[in-house]
Amino acid sequence: MTPLIETKKLTHVYSAGTPFEHVAVEDVDFSASRGEFIGIIGHTGSGKSTFVQHLNGLLKPTSGSVLVEGEEIFSSPGRIRQVRSKVGLVFQYPEYQLFEETVRADIAYGPKNMKLDKEEIERRVLEAADFVGLEPELLDKSPFDLSGGQKRRAAIAGVIAMRPDVLILDEPTAGLDPRGREEIIYNIRRYHAAVNGTVIYITHSMEDIARFATRLVVFSKGHIALDGPPAQVFRHVEELERIGLTVPSVAKVMSILKQRGLPVEDGVYTVDRAVEVLLGLKGGVAGA
């Protein structure tokens, strides 16, 4: 099966040929299929943001290629336009891009650029608003009158309204409190379940992503350092810490317990799983 999106030997060099030359991404081979929920982790400067901006053609690779459904995306300007709606990219703090008079018009901006007809646009606006949990009565308000969390969700709806097969989100919960964070995550998971596309979720925080990603890709120094299901990636607690990432506390606790000789399995990173594993030591019943 052809992967939905793929990069081959992707390399990006900033300011090539100047004293400021900087290789942000080097020889990255990556592919993602329908149904995957991928967490991309890496600290600032690891190349992850540069990498994802290639996936919808905002950046052109210095060398290597990007393919969507098996087809090169830089083959023609028309192809890039098509890819932009297929691969939706939500930037960090997306609420800063809101500009229309009403939330409805703002969400409609993407579909309008796709030259869809009126009814279709309206349908998509309602659908996208529903996906992010914005009540219909908010649609006629000015986006600037919404609360912080609502603005964020309206901005995400603006990308979802293009119905992208691949939805990329860069730190979508940055700056939100736990409640706001949960809302966003819940909505993204709902979208993922509904459209059977690919979600690529970029974050610094492994604590969040560990709970729902089917696969983690760890970036470091412009390369992919680790790639696999969370349980497999969290077996490498030391390597992750060496890269400078904050490993979920639960994974750290479990790794210490193992080091001290408790027979717990590797790669436990969620509270629920840890409880099961630990209770298992007691034969499944506490106090036995």
Next chain:
Amino acid sequence: MNIIQTEKLVFSYDPESEGEPILKSLDIGIASGSFVAVLGHNGSGKSTFAKHLNGILLPTGGKVWIDGMDSADEEKLLDIRRTVGMVFQNPDNQIVANVVEDDVAFGPENMGVPSEEIRRRVDEALKDVGMYEYRTHAPHLLSGGQKQRVAIAGIVAMRPRCIVLDEPTAMLDPAGRREVLDTVHRLNRELGITVVLITHHMDECIGADRLIVMSDGEIIADGTPKEVFPRVELMRHNGLDVPATVGLLYALKKRGCDVPLDALTVEECAEALYQYFKGDRKA
């Protein structure tokens, strides 16, 4: 004496209206030299509270005393601001100058400190936050954590007795967050500066002397982190969470394990679990 003391502090943007005030009769005293974390979800009133501590906002009811000065006394405003310095969320929007050291000098310059004395203070403040090597750099080329440390240095150079930080890490990555927290803890420990840290990250509160939890303009919990975090239901009910360590211990406790809930750090938590489960090692 408490460096900060609020007395039935009430605040509302529109006092005439019938609506609920943002701050509802807060009585908070903050001891000189302490490290206090204020935790709350968005809209809990924690930032509004912070803005009362150096006269950016004035109470619509009650009083705020800063080192014995009434914050509503206009004559004392500058004295209050040099006693309590403020660091804000967005590092970009609080840096005034295009060279690091010039920015740090901004506060002392406003206070009319003599030139040579400013130079001395700026150098010291930059060393205190570990940014001395960057003194001639342009702020916009620094990382978020570095910018925020420059902002902190700008306050330290004013030689305040207390620093209030209003969600200083909300826009930073984990590395920047750690830099800022380490810096603030060091200032508290080594220079004895009182720190009030406003945040919604539970993990940042673990090292504080005292944790105040706010919700809807009221204090819902106040004590050491070890006293507050074990109240898991209260925290979750108010849209907050607890550190994952406590979350794990709490989940085990609910399943009948007799583990303590106040093992906050990873090491403490691992130790508590080890003690509880070590007897059950399968041969």
Next chain:
Amino acid sequence: MLKDITLGQYFPGDTVVHRLDPRTKLILTILYIVLLFIAKSYVSYGLVFLFLVICIALSRIRLKAILSGLKPLVVLILITAILNLFYTRGERLLVSFWRIRIYWEGVRTAAVMALRIMMLITGTLLLTYTTSPLQLTDGMEKLMNPLKKLHVPVHELSMMMSIALRFIPTLIEETDKIMNAQKARGAEFDTGNLIQKAKAMLPLLVPLFISAFRRADELATAMESRCYHGGEGRTKMKVLKMAGRDWIALGCGAALLVLTILLRRLGL
């Protein structure tokens, strides 16, 4: 893309030119511009050019930096030159076809004008390359101090200017970000006719303005909480002091001015 703009950039350094008091540099730059306009002969142009070359050499600014500073203005220089080339009438006709007549005088004026603009820009570039924006505003504030008596808000103006300079890179970066975000939603900024292009800018400009206002608001609060209360009672960490080299530089400038005026009198 937008980040590549070099105009107004500062290259830190520790040369004589860098260490000159910003007031000296400002006065010399003004003097230099005046010289460019009163110079009439090759000899006097040569002198001014020599002055510029010496300054550049002393500042150790690389020629590449100056060329890249001139680049954005190439079109302007070319247009000026071409207009002068075609519209100057004279006596020695060089080329004549259809309705176009090019005279020797036209060639001369075009060259002189192009050279003059380039020298003008190079001179100001040298000022901004070797003087930090803060020093520059400081210098202007000091030079304009006498205007305070006429109730000109000198301190406020210079504060506004230095803040504007501080936020230019931040806003450029932000423009880039918003542009990319809107492109990801299918925006196209470089196609269509003029009206379509102007319309396409709206999704960029609205967020940019809103953000600028938000920043201004937050900055004002931050400044106030750092005890800012206008220029009164304010001290400075870096006090401007005129040193021996400043007087020497100003002396050279004055001598050059006198010389150029004399040459002009002599018809050279």
